[in-house]
Structures are given as C-alpha cells and as structure tokens.
Amino acid sequence: MNFELTEERQMLQDSLRRYLSDTVTPEMIHDATEADTGHSDTLWSGLAEMGVIGALFSEEDGGFGGAGFDLTVVFEELGRAGAFEPLMESGVLAGGLIAALGSDAQKAMIDEIVSGETILTLAHGEPAARYDLAHVETQAAKGGDGWILTGRKSVVMAAPAAQQMVVSARTSGEKGDTDGISLFLVPMDASGIETRDYPLNGGGRASEITLTDVTVPADALIGPEGGAFEAIETQHARAIAAQCAEAVGLMDAAKDLTVGYLQQRKQFGQPIGKFQALQHRMADVLIEIEQARSAVINLGGHLDAPRAERERYVSAAKNLVGRTAKLVVEESIQMHGGIGMTMEYALGHIAKRLTMIDHRFGDVDWHLERFIRLAAA
C-alpha cells in the first residue's frame, strides 16, 4: 500500500505543472478555441517535446509510460491548466487502439503520434448511440481491393485538428451487438467524407462526419474483422481514467480560485470566507474532491484488472466524479456570485469544461445503472 508517485512520475508532474502554468494563458485558451483546428500549435508541440504524448504509450509500443497512473498524472495537470489539446483523442483513444490492435505497419505510426507530427482522432459515437459503445450503425462492406464505409459519426472530438481518424463500422450483426464491429484507418481528406466543424462548450472543436461510400484499402482494417469491441471498451476504460483525472485537476483549479476569492472578497465589512454558511459548504466541496481523487486512484490502479473488476471501477469513478463535478461547479459559481458567471474570469472556462465531463463517455446515471448491472452479472 503506497500512495506516493514514483520518482519519474513525480518529475513528470512537477515539470508539466510548471510548463503549463507558464504557458497556458486566458489568451491562449481563447485563441485555441477560435483557431480552425480548435487547439494551440504552440502548446501541442511544447507538450510533444516534453514527452507528454509519449507518456501515454508503453515502452513496447514506442512510448515511455502507458500505465494507468501515467495517464492520470498527465491528465490531472492538463485539467488543472484548463488545457484541451487532443491528447485524449490522439494519444489515448485512436493511438491506444492502434497500439492494441494494429499491425506492425500501422504501429509504426505511433512514433509520429508521440512526436506530435500526426494527430489522430477516434470517430466512434453516432447520433443515436448516446453512450452505448456497441451502438454502431455505420457500415463497412468489402468492395474492390478494400472496404467501403457509409454512415454518420457524431461529436468527433478534435476532428478539425486530425489528419487521420480511426472509424468504427459494422462488418456484421446489428446495432448494439458487441460482435461485428471493425476499425478502419481513414484519412480526413478521403473522398466521400463530409464534415461540419463547430466549437465546443469547454473549449476545442469537434465535427459531425458523414461518410458516403468512402473507399479505403484492405490494410486500413485495424485488428480482426468484427472483433474490435473488446479493445474499444478497454481503451475507453483508459480514457475514462484520464478524463476523471482531468476532472480532479479542474476541480482543484476551481477550488483554489474559490478559496482565494473567499479570502479576498469583502462584503458586510469582512471577507466573505468568514461567514460560516460559506465555510461549511467549502469544507464539503473539499471533502468531495478528495473522494474524487480516491476514485481516480482506484480506477488507475485497476486498469489492468480482469474486465469485470476493471469496469466496476470505471463506472464507480465516472459516477462519483460526475456528481462531484456538478457540486464543485455549482458551488464555485454560487460562492463567487456574478463574477463566477463571466467568461473573462478564469472560473468560467474551468466550470464549463468540468460540466462537460458528464457528457462524454457516459453520465452519472448511465454509470450508476451500469455499476448495478455489472454487480448483478
């Protein structure tokens, strides 16, 4: 039993925290959202140079980390800074799937992902899927020398920044079946792809993507035909660990801003932090953030556990972190008063980003129900 970071991870955390606090400014956040790509080239290349993308991959796959606690260290710091570079999409989801299922030729790409030259994203969610990972309607049929893909993908995060995407499509079965889902590597500029780009609540950009008879070669298939679901679920477990850690970083940032404000803002002749009505609410916020941190530790430590055990921790963490995120956001804004609702004050961005955590990979209720189902199975 040991809750200390290893020396390497401690160094990564320290240097990343320092770098992000020096680099990420409100202007950078604003400009990155305004940019067509929805992210900052400066920050992206800075993170790549520091080896932060590489920390998301195992040594075997061409990185120098890749364990659960590597992910959580990196994403907690990204959260603390309010950064939204496409590490989740390129490094964890799409990159992780290539590392897990890819051929040697496909895995050669990981070097470019780690260096930041190539940005990938995962096009998996669909308009009717909500949070169900097995709900894939997009079809892939054999044709010519390869595959022909047709369907729609929704809220594809970081698609405007990506050069290629990993697309999930059904090669057999019905929507909702875990069997019959395949993955394909598709260039963003392939013929038959139509995209609608848009900005996001909480920063960054995404796309609605329509694929109409998109032709890819036979070697675009990643992993076994019809057998990608297990890897998709496993990478989502890793993504949820990363996302929950990011949420804890965002919570710490919101808490620090709010405590600072309680100390400095005066009303009725004294700092508002002297009022017990606010003190006790802030104490509760603090306690719940520590609970969220524990939930992330539990998940980070069980990512390599057998599926049933791992997924129990996935849903437990996502449920608890989602509840805590709502509490932290709403209490932080309330204790700030009007200033907490403005976009010009730092809390605005943090609060929006933290709120959106619940809308990706399954919300509080989704994971509560899933936790119950997993226990009954």
Next chain:
Amino acid sequence: MDLTYTDEQKAFRDEVRRFLDEKLPKRLSDKVATGIRLTKSDYEEWHAILHEKGWLGVTWPEEHGGTGWDAVRRHIFEEETTRASAPRIVPFGINMLGPVLMKFGSDAQKAHYLPRILDGSDWWCQGYSEPGAGSDLASLKCSAERDGDHYIVNGQKTWTTLGQYADKIFCLVRTSKEGKPQEGISFLLIDMDTPGVSVRPIVLIDGEAEVNEVWFDNVKVPAENLVGEENKGWTYAKYLLTHERTNIAGVGFSTAALQNLKRIAGLEMQDGKPLIENPLFAAKVAQVEIDLMAMATTNMRVVSAAAAGQAPGAESSMLKIKGTVIRQELNHLTRRAVGPYALPFVSEALEEGSNVEPVGPDYAMPAVQSYFNNRKLSIYGGSNEVQRTIITKAILEL
C-alpha cells in the same frame, strides 16, 4: 502508487484471520452479527482473549505491553475483526486514556494504571461533556478545588458511555477561572466508588441506556490523581482526540453494514421480487457503495501518511464527516429495507437469554435500532459541524 498490501502485510492479515478463526467465541460473533446487546462480561471476555495474545493494546507501543503496530497494521486488524463480527474494543481505557498517560502521566501513574487497563482490572469511562458544554467543550464548569492533598470535585458530566460498567472515570475539570476558558482546565482521574459520585442512566431513542449522567457532590480526589500539570488539561484532551480519531472513518463498520443491507434487501420482497432488484432501491445502494469504495481509499491515504510518520490533522475531520455520512446512509437504507416490521419494538428480544421472540424477521429490530443509535455518529467526537469548522481553519485557512 500501489493499492495492494505488501507480502508482509498479507501475512499479517492471514495471521489475524487465523487468530479470529481459532479464538473468537462464536457466541460473541453471533451476538454482534445479529445485533444482540453485549453485556459487560462479553466485553471483558473478548478483552481477555486479546490480552492473552498481546493484541489488546492495539495503539500502544511495545514497551507498555502494546502491539507496536503501525497505522496500516492497525487498519488491517480493524478490518478483519469487523469482518469477523468481533466485539469492538471498548475504547476508553485503551484508545483514550492509555495514550494520554504514556505521554503526560507520571511514572507512578503509568506503572499503576497501564497494566490494569490491559488486564481488565479497571474499566474506564470518559467525563468530558456537560449539559452546558458539548461542542463548546472548553466552557465546562465541573470544578475541582485544591484542598491540601486533595481536590474537591463538584459538578456534572453527561453522555458518559458505558459509565454504568466503569470503575474509574477520567475527567476534564475546571481548576481555574482565570484567562481563556481553555487555560483553566485540568485532567483528573476519579474512582467511581468515591463517596459523592452518582450515576443515572439515560435511555436513548434506540431503547438502550448506553450513556449516563454522572454527578459529583463534594467528591474528594487525591491530588496525585492529577495527570500532568494543573490547568494544562486542554492540551492533553486535544492529544487524546487525535487518538480517538484513529479509525474514525469506520470503513470496516460500513463494509459490514453494506453486506447486511444487501442481505436484507435480497430477502425482503416487493412486487414479487427481491427489493434489491427494484431499480430505485438498487440505485441508492449502488450510490453509497461507490462512495464507500472511494472512502476506503481516502482512508488508506490518510492511514499510509500516518504510517509514514505524518500526524493526521484536519484530514481526520474529513474522514469523520464523510465516514459518518456513509454509515448513516447505510443505516437509513437498511431501515427502509425492513418495511412494516420496522414498527414492532420489543426491546427484550435484543437481550441475551430473554427468550422473547422478535416480531417479524430477526434482522428487523436491530436494523431500526442501529439507525436510531447511529444518529450519534455525526454528533459525538466533535459534531460534523465542528469538523467543518476545523477544516475551514486548518486546510482552507479562511
């Protein structure tokens, strides 16, 4: 970062399990598991078994006959004894007075009292709260006036848990009215059979007289029964509170309560199905289970920091608040699960040997009485509101 026990800790856990298999009397664990009230002799029997093994002084160093265990081992011991439905160790002598005497007592006091705590010669109770001094403990009035070789004690203590069994009481008494209220308090050891001491039981909403009022009417106490220095009692009391708060999260109790809740909700039927399969009820159980999973790790984070030598400060306030909220929610859901058989209240059925049959399932009344009894959790040891104020000052610096 490693969430598993070391091999050495696992071996220790196995040793504790073997000991409990062999030595914990089934009669006692059955009583604990079914919620039958424990008698004084039940506690004494269990203490004697632990003492024989050298495991009664869980929090004590070896030089005083304790285990010398670090925080992780203490946690494992607590986890395993709770899992096995062992009686709790009565905390007043072992966890509260013992550490204070070791730190602040005279050599004579240590030599006399510490062995008597371990061998069961003395049963201690705690004289802190007064009718007018609860959360604001420093406002206490029970007075001790020096008269030659003695103090003369007058006043009243309350909420004295298991005081009806006690031979001795350690008290916070007022020895001075000068300066701040905290500066005039002393720590005094008093024999319960001294003339002028009287005890009146208080029946609580669970039907049990677990707590008492204790009166002192011109009680003559030898001056050598003062612990440490006069008017320094507040310091000793605060030190004691840090020990009282080990295991404050109650994760072991909550884990057992969750298992009990699931068992009952699996037996109770609603609309022809076990209650646990009702989605609304299942959601409430799952929610608190998720909170408990995180709590276990929050607790271990504090425990490991303590094992590494960092004194738990305001973190124990966090554990106290969240731990009691979780336990009380489990008690609430268990009460709900019981349904209409929460209503019958046949107190005798909880007494060993009364031969009074419970009305309805045997788990019903203990579930309800635990709910009532554990309202205390968020009140005692510094109410949860006091804990929030501690967090405010010590961590948030507001």
